[in-house]
Amino acid sequence: MSKFPSEIILRNEHKIVFVVMDGLGGLPLSKGGQTEMEAAKTPNLDKLVTKNVCGCFDPLLPGITPGSGPAHLSLFGYDALELPVGRGLLAALGIDFRVQPEDVCIRVNFCTLDAGGRITDRRAGRISDEENKRLLGIVREKLVAPKGVEVFLETVSEHRALMVLRSDQLDDNVADTDPQALNVAPLPAKMAGKFAGKDSYTTNLVNDLLEQVRAILATADSPANFMLLRGFAKKKPMPSFEEKWGCKAGAIAGYPMYRGLARLVGMEVVADPTEPAELAKAAAKHLPDFDFLFVHFKYTDKKGEDGDFEGKVTQIEAFDAAVPAFAELNAAALVITADHSTPAKMAVHSWHPVPVLIVSDLARPDDVKNFGERVMAHGGLGRQTMINLMPLVLAHAGRLTKFGA
């Protein structure tokens, strides 16, 4: 794709409200049936669809199912295939850890080793969150990091935790120490990629920390007597959302992962409700302070992941009830879309393209009258990749001037 000509971006007072209904797109449970969106009664969304412009966009590329990280980067107008969000970084974002540019983020699994140092349980019997916190407390207290290196340890859930190494001396070129197998010893930290198997300053440091952890946990009286490390990742350098699109951006999201993703691109997180009416109320409150408000609604995805078709229908209807409150914000552009599909039939993310609705005085009307995947695929925005959405939104908000004379 050609590069977006950023010189055409205008800074003005025109507001954008950008609502993501997570995992919105779906499938019929059986051939000939309706999708979740089609089954839901959505009079308010239907009214907006009728008077505005819609389409159906591929989150990344046709056929590719995105994780939450790439899907949101793509919504925010970044080329997510070129800008991977490492798993350690995503774990940090998922608990809303404030990641600094120099941080190396690492996913930690507590595990159980036998007397010979071999792994007998890669999840340490799925210890409780409380036990996880207790153990991290002990490790935090006793662990000694070299000068210039800060070590953060945070509970995620059960046997899962986050380790962050903060130092400008470290890199993230470290292979997983989790051998993904039982009855073998954990792997020592070694470099990955083309230097695979070699040592570096970072791997030496990690191995030293791991030996301390082993000694500390040996006395902690827990099935969790060691840590497996995975997904070493730093934040990749990237322009902030404001640098990229000329919009001061705020975020409203009830779940930590999406607050983390918003912060990753420099948005200011201002509220964390989860219910549609509360999201709209928070948007009304904070819109005066921002050019762009990202509003994240989680429950459509949650019900999809549960394989709960009826539950997802109910959540779409619940969101619809709050739509008038979003419309009354009178933003120059109100966007209602999704990061990816999560069909209840599949109970996982999928590649199916997602509906996009842009509400704006400048929307060229199309013939679509209902909020549903198959009709919105015929909307005036057509079928595109999601990376095109931000320029379209800025245009509909009157925040782009013409290119060339």
Place this chain on the structure above:
Amino acid sequence: MSKFPSEIILRNEHKIVFVVMDGLGGLPLSKGGQTEMEAAKTPNLDKLVTKNVCGCFDPLLPGITPGSGPAHLSLFGYDALELPVGRGLLAALGIDFRVQPEDVCIRVNFCTLDAGGRITDRRAGRISDEENKRLLGIVREKLVAPKGVEVFLETVSEHRALMVLRSDQLDDNVADTDPQALNVAPLPAKMAGKFAGKDSYTTNLVNDLLEQVRAILATADSPANFMLLRGFAKKKPMPSFEEKWGCKAGAIAGYPMYRGLARLVGMEVVADPTEPAELAKAAAKHLPDFDFLFVHFKYTDKKGEDGDFEGKVTQIEAFDAAVPAFAELNAAALVITADHSTPAKMAVHSWHPVPVLIVSDLARPDDVKNFGERVMAHGGLGRQTMINLMPLVLAHAGRLTKFGA
């Protein structure tokens, strides 16, 4: 376009049957009429279209008419504009010659020279296939190649033949020796491109062989007393289909060109029927041995090239009769599409986009109910370029996992 992230490819038992109806797309004979697909009665295809997802894809880029080589490479998910199939190579594939990576393939035209060595007929009076074979027999017997170089000579048809030089010392940077004009001498072999006009080891070798050919044919008592060489081409290095898409691939094709193209990407050619019912039977027999079966049906293109509208309609209907047999294979994804359009009205390949149908339990339904270009252009897959098809097919077959977390 961003690079496809090959790490998301899964290897599993899910099967893909990929049917190419060559030259399927068409045009009405006169304004206001129906295309060949629209005129054909296709109850079985219509049933599949109704319950699944379709679209209309550009073989390469909008407006570009592809030859068979690029069209199939694009179907197989290769960027055919970056990966040209040289004409000599295509000639070799067209007679199912087993091309090795070191082979330089060359199109040969027998021609007639006068006593002064000037060309009087660039096609040597279109000699018969038998005369072609007789002459090549004589040349083969007498031609002496330097040590380390094997020379293959194969009849194509009439005055057309194939020469293949097999040696790891040779390259394909050689300009045509055919001056494309009468009453001038054939050109000596010289380098092409930025070294145009210069000699190389390869051009010296070719010129030596041509002088031998001239002497041999002088005694053969034929209007064909010399050879013009064109389209020097080696196979470009490229990943095999299996390396690229993680599918062990077989091919069923009645015509040598398509067997050659399948072999070019490393598919195993397992059968060569031409009739629809026989193609389906061969697919049923060989599907257990492969992840991906490419099935090629030629007659739609053949009738299109003949300008035979009714004949093409009949062939589409004949194929439709075999569609239940393809559906009964119960592949995770059954694809029915085309390499390019060959409207009977034009009697040549055209650029018009081609219909794509993906039959899968994971197909999101659209509103299309008939197998025809104009309705399928409104399908849920929309309008895209063909290089997107393979990722979509793998996704619908459950052979891709998600990108990022």
